[in-house]
Amino acid sequence: MPWMVIFTQIALPVLLLIWLALFPAAGLFSLGLQALSVGAVLSGIGLAALWTMPPYWVPYLYYGVFAVIVAWHLFRSRFSGEGFWRASAGPTTLVLVALGFGCVGGYMAYMAYQGKTVPAVETADIAPPFGPGTYLVAHGGSTNMVNIHLHTLNRSIERFIPWRGQSRAMDIFRISSLGLHKDGWLPSDPARYLTFGTPVLSPCDGAIAKVVDGIEDMKVPDMNRDNMAGNYVAIDCGRFFVIVAHLRQGSIPVQPGDRVETGNPLGEMGNSGNSSEPHLHIHAQRGLPEEAPFGGKPLALTIDGVFPVRNDRIRVKGTVPQ
Missing domain, CATH: 2.70.70.10 (Glucose Permease (Domain IIA))
Structure with missing residues (x-):
């Protein structure tokens, strides 16, 4: 359905990338969970969804933007001096919610990747x-x-x-x-x-x-x-x-x-x-x-x-x- 394609293959990835770019978690551990969750969702959608409209190269664009955002946060050392887990209640909750989405995305990515294995049949x-x-x-x-x-x-x-x-x-x-x-x-x-x-x-x-x-x-x-x-x-x-x-x-x-x-x-x-x-x-x-x-x-x-x-x-x- 067109609205599902718009949400899962355009809106959701873009919103997750904006969230990671503009609202990073403060602590090293929480930022890592945030980035891991976003990466898992992008991988799951990229591997499991059918990319015809948007075309097949769009997931690679998302992966590239994701890599740039993560590298930028590391370069600026946003978590330096902030402790192992420093985030207000709001961002912490969002990170935990994103972690749940990340688990789903990780499962989708795993099953899609397993699909590349030639089955043990004639x-x-x-x-x-x-x-x-x-x-x-x-x-x-x-x-x-x-x-x-x-x-x-x-x-x-x-x-x-x-x-x-x-x-x-x-x-x-x-x-x-x-x-x-x-x-x-x-x-x-x-x-x-x-x-x-x-x-x-x-x-x-x-x-x-x-x-x-x-x-x-x-x-x-x-x-x-x-x-x-x-x-x-x-x-x-x-x-x-x-x-x-x-x-x-x-x-x-x-x-x-x-x-x-x-x-x-x-x-x-x-x-x-x-x-x-x-x-x-x-x-x-x-x-x-x-x-x-x-x-x-x-x-x-x-x-x-x-x-x-x-x-x-x-x-x-x-x-x-x-």
Whole structure:
């Protein structure tokens, strides 16, 4: 939701940095707790939040400002001669409150960082499923903090069973050199998103196993829950299947049974199905059940040997398509 993004990714970090800069605790210990808490919150938000608007480089700006503020306080020796803990009741209370926020931020940062670990499951390595350009991973990684798809691993919830194959999926945006991916704050027209219409390429040599097309692209943020995957293509890569989903209506040039080589066009990124905004969904699975095509055995996915996680950039060299 836009207001949540404004609060968590703009207002909260800025207010914490202003507080640390202008209202530092007096004592060494309390100032250390204050700085530690602010740093933990910034790290937690920076690693766990999805940075598309504001763009991915904004957390690094926060980290830089934080480092300058801490260095300035150390340079001025603001705590010199003030004792181990010297702060009035008001600032002390604020430091303790911030410490609570810091614990939450630290937990978020830890879980997001753990998401970078390649899970101990079978892995499928593929080529980039798109052409030259810069792409941002929106959902990806091995913890729920950075990959929303993992909740469908829960076998105790019956409605997740037909979707278990996509449990280790990635969602990917195309972004500009400045990290932007749309024209405006939250435009409803999917064509105003840089991702929309970007070519999707086969990530492997194989055969087309299944194609679904003809599902309308939704306006943002409407979603089609009756056709969750939207338009999609399933490719039999030999040892595993790869599925690319939420493709643009009418953009798919292949049919079941067609042979494809790595880099052959499969369609275009779109906004069909249960998609809050244009993006590419991609996952690998063992098997392609007839009654539930997304219900195979989920595999971890690497691209050219790299395990992409949330906010990672994937850069493909060459002439960028317009």
